Amino acid sequence: MQKNTIISIQQFFILVVYFIIGSTVIIIPSFLALKAKQDAWISAIITIVLGVLLVWMYDVIIKEFPDDTLIEISEKVLGKWLGKIASLIYVTYFIFLTSLIIRTIGEFMVTQILVETPIEVIHILFLLVGAMGVRLGIEVLARTAEIFFPWIIFFFALIVLFLVPRYDFQKLMPILENGFKPVLDGVFTFVSIPFLDLIILLMIVPFVKKEDRNKIRKGFIFGVIVGGIVVTSLVSLCLITLGIDFTARNTYPTYVLAKQISIGKFLERIEGLVAGLWVFTIFFKMSICYFASVLALAQFFQIKNHKFFVFPLFYILMIYSIISIPNWPYFRKVALDYWPYYVTILGFILPFLLLIVAKIRYRTTRKWSEKGV
């Protein structure tokens, strides 16, 4: 592995923000409106708090093993065989997540923008650019992400400011109509889609500069908060301009939201431009996951140069992005009902176990070394 490539803490922060925004922004508003109705914004705010706590836990793991990726950590902590099993679970999860993210953007493009293009073409284009980025390394991806950051803020500001005439806060009433249970259902859904997937970033943390190591917690938590605020405000925008019913029934409420922009019957139909917000962020999220799966695969086979795995994985990602989701309603059902349990195990329970085992083993080894001295 090439750990000599380095990224600064600002770049890491931007990657975290992209990771939170990408693909969440087009999937989550409709899910939250379905689960929590008009209280979706409350559950989004609760989720940000939970996300910060989760990242706090990841940061404890990072503090224990600052130079290791998730695969190396699990092999160090659990020993050879159990560690290999755990890393295999993570490798398959990374590859699976990457293919799902590609499918998200492909499905969006094919149904909304490029209606007559075959979905495979969009997947190949996205994956080729991603493969190029991954071959060049995380440093290149991080720098590109930094360049696009002002654009992301610009698109976000565009959608928030231009919709001001259409705000209708009456649509948020009555608050907590059905008590707290639907809100908690919404929290479970929202935590599972971007926040528990953040475990993937443990593959990238070792590439952060040595002198920025002590700021990782700050950058990580700040990134989660900023990304969370962007998603929360887009969810709330959907609720106050489109209403609950329309948001819940539509597949891409944020895109419909961008279509609503109309300033004096002059500035209209800028949704293609605003769609840049999620095209860019999904591209970077996909590249991060692609990079993580290539790196994880290389470390699983204990091979130093991860570059060689980019193209073999290309085929597998390409096929699985098509066959793992036969149709979009199926994906919606899986992501709403089954996916949260899967990522809770991988993003919370397994890291928590790793942390506990690491603490116990470290304590005993430390005692041994003290005796030796």
Next chain:
Amino acid sequence: MKIFLLLLATIIILFIDLPEMIQKQLKKEIIVYSLLLIAGIILSILHMLQVPLFNPTDLIVWMFRPFVE
């Protein structure tokens, strides 16, 4: 035709990756690389011939069905 294009793409990829691996004599890399590449090509050809392949999403649905119901 599709299979021909796939093999053409594979040849291009081999031209990009193989020389470096052969030059540095990375044996383990070459073995794992070719295994993965062959797996990918077989999957692609099966998909093109419309053979129903194993779907990981179904596995997740099967695994967590007791929780959901």
